[in-house]
Amino acid sequence: MxxxxxxxxxxxxxxxxxxLKSVLRQSLLMDASRQENDAEHTWHLAVMAVLLQEYAKEPLSDMTRILKMLLxxxxxxxxxxxxxxxxxKGxxxxxxxxxxxxxRIFGLLPPDQKEEMLELWKEFESERTAESRYAAAIDRLQPLLHNYYTEGAAWRKHGVKSSQVLARISKLSEVVPELHEYASGLIHDAVVKGYLAE
Amino acid sequence: MxxxxxxxxxxxxxxxxxxLKSVLRQSLLMDASRQENDAEHTWHLAVMAVLLQEYAKEPLSDMTRILKMLLxxxxxxxxxxxxxxxxxKGxxxxxxxxxxxxxRIFGLLPPDQKEEMLELWKEFESERTAESRYAAAIDRLQPLLHNYYTEGAAWRKHGVKSSQVLARISKLSEVVPELHEYASGLIHDAVVKGYLAE
Ligand SMILES: [Ca+2]
Structure with a gap:
């Protein structure tokens, strides 16, 4: 070629x-002005991954790969x-x-880059490396912050219960224990404040 | 602490x-449906920086730092x-x-992270390293693609001339020569098609 x-x-x-800038998520922006889209969500995750790496229990050997996976x-x-x-159901x-x-989408790229992107995507989905487990943990934490700061907007809309949110973040206890503790505290607080059903 | x-x-x-998700830029999304915001713009730059590194004339030793700067x-x-x-005037x-x-904003972080972010921001602005020159080149290329694919929406709105756009991307000739050639071709084509004033 x-x-x-x-x-x-x-x-x-x-x-x-x-x-991707037009794919809407259930989360609202933290000021509750509108739904978040996937592109801006991804940017937020990448910044968080850089900032919060000190909480990873397993050593993270390759921040570039973490960022590529998230991106x-x-x-x-x-x-x-x-x-x-x-x-x-979904x-x-x-x-x-x-x-x-x-x-289809990675297939638009030249073959070597298609392969690289497919590998990164599969690694992220598999959670079989320390880097992918960390990246996935950040992806679970961010919507929790959005829900908490919007007084549970997406939780209330969909009738989500605290047991579901706790189950969703349970993997954080192995990957980023301090963030798991912090997140559990937010969930407890959200129940007390009425943002989230018990 | x-x-x-x-x-x-x-x-x-x-x-x-x-x-940052609510800071609007002059560029429209490529489907011209609305203005782009800074957060989703940044995500797009980060993806581009990963994909286009083969065009950098100087060796790039640290992709993580490039991504952090862009983020x-x-x-x-x-x-x-x-x-x-x-x-x-602006x-x-x-x-x-x-x-x-x-x-103010980086000052919200713990002191060590504030310092790191300030350094990254200054490095990006200074364009004094191969990594910051490459990151800045990508930041100049992306809006050009947005303008081209929206038939010059922001160019036409602000009466921008091709000489201004060519000056804006002139640094690409040293940093990413093939991308400079490609971008120059788009600008020429945009003039021919009436997206951009001569
Ligand atoms: Ca800017």
């Missing part, structure tokens, strides 16, 4: 993923849509929908 | 920077606002407004 074709494929991908982890939602964390075919999306 | 206070400062910062480079705009690239006091903002 010549250099110009390679660059055109890269630009086509850069253009395609602009659509692309939601791109499949351009085709597959955002599946709300507490939507049990989870049934989530994997299949997302794999199709990964192949 | 005890661990809990440290974490509270970090969370306070994470909460504060959520406001925080616009945070000052929470206080200072986005200054349009072709707004000469540029007069930009530096001063942004320095105040950097001190």
């Amino acid at each position: 010549n250099r110009i074709m390679r660059l055109q494929q890269q630009v086509e991908y850069i253009r395609e993923i602009d659509k 692309i982890h939601d791109i499949v939602e351009i085709d597959a849509g955002d599946t709300f964390a507490y939507d049990e 989870y049934l075919d989530k994997r299949e929908r997302e794999e199709r999306a990964a192949n | 005890n661990r809990i206070m440290r974490l509270q400062q970090q969370v306070e910062y994470i909460r504060e920077i959520d406001k 925080i480079h616009d945070i000052v705009e929470i206080d200072a606002g986005d200054t349009f690239a072709y707004d000469e 540029y007069l006091d930009k530096r001063e407004r942004e320095e105040r903002a950097a001190n």
